[in-house]
Amino acid sequence: MAEGRGRLEGQCSRVSLHGNAHQGPQHPNTDTPRSLLRLVPSGKPLLLALFLLLLLSTPVPVAAKTHFAQCGAKIKELAKNGSLPSEYIYTGPVKGPLGQARNSKNPAFLVTFAACEEYCGVTPEYYEWEKASDTITTWVLPLVGLILQAPFESNNFKQTMFVVFRWVGSPIVSMMCIFWNMKVTRKCAIMVDMSVDKDQYPPPPSSFAELRDSFYLLSVVNQYELNIYTQLQERHIETILRVGLFDRRREIQRMRARVAASIRRERRRGTVQVLASLAWFLVAMGISINKAFGDLGVNSTAHNLALGLLMSWLPVLIAATIVDRNPMDARYVRAKLNNYLREIEAVERTPSIFPGVEDPDIFGEFAGQGRVRWHYGVAHSFLRTLEAMHGMGRGWSTIYENTDELSTTGAYSGLVGFDLSEVWQMVAAFLMVCSCSLGAFFVSYYTPTVGLGCRSGGYMIFGLNATGCLILEMAAWAFLHPGTGRRMAQWVLRLCEFTNFCWLVYIIVAQTFGIYNSCRCKSSMWGGAGGYVDFEGVPYYKSYHIENSWLLGTLTTCIFLGIGLAYVVEQWCTQSFLWTQNWESAMNGLWCVRKWKWATTGPRWVFAWLAEYVVEAECRVRTFLGREGDVEDCRPLWNS
Template sequence: MIPIHSHSSQRKSLARRLRFRMLEDLRLRQGHRSRGNSQNGPKRLSAGTLRPSSRLVSSGKSLRLVLFLLLVSTPVPATAKTDFVQCGAHVKELAKNNSLPPEDIYTGPVKGPLGQAQNNENPALLLTFAACEKHCGSAPAFYKWEKASDTVTTWVLPLVGLVLQAPFESNNPRQTMFLVFRWVGSPIASMMYILWNMRVTRKCAIMVDRSIGVNERPRQASSFAALRDSLYLLSVMNQYELNICPRLPEHRIEAILRIGLFDSRPEIQRIRGRVAARIRRERCRGTVQILASLGWFLVAMAISIHRAFGDLGKNTTAHNLALGLLVCWLPVLIAATAVDRNPMDAHHVRTKLNRYLREIAVTEHIPGAFPGVAEPNIFGEFAGQGRIRWHHGAAHSMLRTLEAMPEMGRGWLEIYANTNWLTRNTYSPLLRFDSSQGLQMIASFLIVCSSSIGAFIVSYFTPTVGLGCRSGGYTIFGINAFGCLLMEMSAWVFLHPGKGRRVAQWVLRLCEFGNFCWLVYIIMAQTFGIYSSCRCMSSMWGGGTGYVNFESVQYFKSYGIERSWFLGTSITCVVSGIGILYVVEQWCTQSFLWTQDWDSAMNGLQQMRRWKRATAGPRWVFALVAACIVKAGCWVRSIFRREGLGGS
């Protein structure tokens, strides 16, 4: 490899030759002009006379060409990026020869492994921030492609592969753009809505499973099959907005939904089964591709962990590990969308559902249910996978009513086999917030927060220890994501549907776009070496002391830096691993609900029951913890309610 100073000397010699050539051309042109003026005009050259070389190209073009070459060649030595490895070797050589000025050496307080190293016989050389810029330059030392491609192949490509497996809507680029900004810029809120929908489908699957005995295998033409169709349609309807307005009041919509979903008359069951079969056929597949992308990301994470903790890495491998930890919430979110899966054509499915309910409500069984509305559309925009903010689905009220019915233990369907058990004249509001949904909010917050905390710990405690560009950038991303969640929940609580919500939505879109751009900048900065500068290497954020070291990762490992790496990696991997396992478990235990083939669905139901029997102990523990959290929340709300009544 040719050293950098040899390249700079070659460029300088080239620049000198070009300047000399330009001066020679100028002298020649001046000589021609002086001879022409002395003889009262230029002489015509004969055919055999050679033309001077300066006349082959016009003077203006020649001058512009030379100036362009000068601009290309001469500034290169002035703006060349210094390699920090070579700069560190040069500085250490100066210190060894006692040629390094004393004011360039940092002598202040030092945290972390370097602080321990300063107490030894051979302390590490620490350079002040000003001395670093003096010796190494202030511009970032951008990585060469050999180094940048390591991050590209390890993290960027797996991340792009994961995002491309997300359930986007075709032929809707505007909605797709807003959806990417929402998922990436506000991951806590997005995951919260997805986990809510997963909870609804989980309840539907549990109600279907508990409707018959443990060892029963029902036939396809049975009341169990009708219930399976009803609750599957309910989970699909939960993914759409409700068009509640003065002409379509809430209690009338609830009445028609009850009859359309749970009426036991044969003609309605036949139409309902046909609609459920069509929607099952149109459900998006793509689970294998999602699992393949998820596996690619997990392999990349394993490789990054091995390189960071093995003997192969440098400081950049630890920072690459931190980058992977920062986005560990993304595979959980993408895997969760596979459970909360959308139809291939959401608008076509909405048309089918509206036509089915309109046929039942208007023409046959509830005449005059919607006065003044010729063709009512109960369902509006598709809201699955967190697409729509402040979404209230239709399933929660129905499931609460179903759970409140007496004798709802194992085999409850036999008790209510010959009754229209959910079409009676009872009313529970559809747009009702369930306090237990706070568990999904806490879970999504923990998944995203653990990713930011793990990345922060790895980068913060990697010397130079302190808050720098990397750890500070991870903190900003986490705070922005939590801020988007707080703003969205505040708008849900304090703003009514209308102009206020529309303004809040555009404000949230701007915040999500800003956080999306910030995450993209973090990835690009880590990939191409924008963070490789004296300012970012000296951890000067938050009032840091500002010093730079040039030691290798093996030097830091001898002072136990791996403990902090292990802590950050463990926090992120444990929480994200639990999230991925939970999503996969929910897919396996709910898949019988939307499986089209009857025999495959019943085999899945039996496997799900065996799995639940094998994991009864951990399930009981988690259920107890969740119940305690819900009771604590109810207790806190009751205390605040009493204080509010006492104060009034």
């Protein structure tokens, strides 16, 4: 036994040593014992799926004493016989369709909240399995499927859960970070496209192919943290990055092409599966809208629609991660980039910026898709510098074909720093999430009893919590320096995100199993406008045009959902030639991009015209804030 254990430990140690030195994904040795293979952890997608399903399928009591249909019939019978105490009959103000019904021939019978609890009980009327399973199959399972399509990292279950809490609990910040990375990648693709004439597709080897590798690597580098501690180190890293990305020496070009090809092979696939999940979510929303506006349902159909509207930001977030797709093995790609820059240092023969450290790492943690807080990236500084150079229009590569200016021109702004242009990504993310919360709020608020209740109040709380996470994170970024303050702020934000995540899970569980189907939630007690209960159904409400409020909420969400998905798909189609591995496929993609841009010339000119005024406004703000060193950076950005 001791000898066998020694052999097993020796094998494990050898696997560890080889794993540290490997240069690419390796398959396990077929000679390894089967029991040892079971000890190797996987990406744990099954654990994540079980965790989410456990949260979203929390069992609730199936035998409830409350039955509102029978209770309503009993109360109406007591009122007809004169046996119902007068203080139990509601006579206060009424909003919405029930208020209009008061002056009609068939007014709704309203009782007070106290009467409802007296005759119907204080426990909710939990939904039967048939109704609960309808919500599970229509919304819960598609939502879980969408979340599982997100770009998680393998063999890191703890970090995966933190990322889930961040994406779901703080969707505005997460979407803002992803939109910002999409903008950087889009700018890289535009600069590669503009480097040659619009009808040129030069084959490799060519300066066009070299620039395609350079800007693709810049978009990858943008998603990693930099180990910068002093201004001297920042300038040194900037120099090494410029040389590694844009130097035209043959030796460096060969190394750069080799690294770019390797990282392209490591890029995640699976776009079709994610799009299929998005299509299923849209089909579920269509079914829910049909049920709510058709003559099929009761109140639960409208509330299911509200639940779908509340979560409509999730497809946009997941679709955006397709454009901002991370490598299959982020640590392997980081090692490749660090080794590449060490080789560049050796070629340049520059002194080490980390004294006493053997083989220092310039790149730190992978920060894509908002994984690392307060990560801005280095690409924007490089791109703004290149845009400011002379002659940067269509065919600009011919001007700098025989010069080293691309690799020697330094950035006049900081290598890593916040730029006001990111505010637009913040606004877009805020509008996307808030439009979904508002749409759900409108549907539930104006469904009798009209007023702020459990459902509409819960949607409002989720939106406010997401906005609060955005404000706290931006405040910590602006006013706290890296160190103890930021670390404390990070744990506070993690607590806020986890709380909002749990609140959203509670909303889904309560809607699925009928926890909201109680006297307190039916009477909309929160805002003071309710306080009464009726026992009518959707057909009665529809006779007083309740669909108008549902239409307002549905349009509010669906318009922003359509714009968000269209924007993400357009960005994917116009950027994919940058990271496509096969050259012919990449050039076919670029041909389609140019045809699409030609077909949409008019709208693009309008947006470019608006961008000029936006940049001018940024310049005025910078001048007002006293940032004169950035004023020379005030020029229209490329938006073609």
